[in-house]
Amino acid sequence: MQGSPSGRVTQGSFFEGLFIHSLQASGSFADALRACGFDVNKTRAIYPIEVWNEALEVAWRHCYPGLSRESAYRELGRQLGEGFLKTWMGKVVDMGLPMLGPERLIARIPSLVALDTFRYDVTVTQLGWHHYRVSFRSDPDAKPDLLAGLVESGLRRTGIVPSVTVSMRAARDFDLDVTW
Structure with missing residues (x-):
């Protein structure tokens, strides 16, 4: 994983919650996520914010292509909330x-x-x-x-x-x- 140009990072548990637990990324969706820096089979503790931003765009195109960005991101937020609660950190919060x-x-x-x-x-x-x-x-x-x-x-x-x-x-x- 390359460093973040901005110096900002996102927790790996957010990636795990959204892309693994909620959206269950596989096939071309998982391939597109891997291309932007997130491998569903090799998760990390933190990721550059740029990877998070690009991964959200990938999720929009793969999961909600018929929705506007605003509607898709709202649904991704809901899915993030549900999926995060299935991570070990999220279970504690829940x-x-x-x-x-x-x-x-x-x-x-x-x-x-x-x-x-x-x-x-x-x-x-x-x-x-x-x-x-x-x-x-x-x-x-x-x-x-x-x-x-x-x-x-x-x-x-x-x-x-x-x-x-x-x-x-x-x-x-x-x-x-x-x-x-």
């Missing part, structure tokens, strides 16, 4: 989600995002009863729809049926409005 509840999970999003190797700003603002805004700022790899699907998936594990809307998007900034 044990606490139902007990955590939606309010505390939303409040912890900034600390969960801090697991990333790049520091960008994430704030949570309560707008009303069961209504929150999660704001992401200065994210060079902003994928609001992927994050919307991931947040939705995590909140479902707390026992609610959430609605997550991308309410603002710019090049490196976006807001997610979350209600239930």
Whole structure:
């Protein structure tokens, strides 16, 4: 694996969760992932962010070719959430989600995002009863729809049926409005 030109990396458990557990990449899909730097048969602990970005594009073309990028990335976010919970790290996280509840999970999003190797700003603002805004700022790899699907998936594990809307998007900034 070559280093990341940007210096940013993504955890291998995200690759495992999405591409192995959820999407079960095989055949030409697995070949295309291998070509961009992820081998489903030889996983690693970390990958350059550039491999993650390219692998998401591969997944869109192979799994959701009839959907817009936004719709496909939202579904990939949902699939990432489900698949991650099947990894050893995800199983640990999953044990606490139902007990955590939606309010505390939303409040912890900034600390969960801090697991990333790049520091960008994430704030949570309560707008009303069961209504929150999660704001992401200065994210060079902003994928609001992927994050919307991931947040939705995590909140479902707390026992609610959430609605997550991308309410603002710019090049490196976006807001997610979350209600239930």
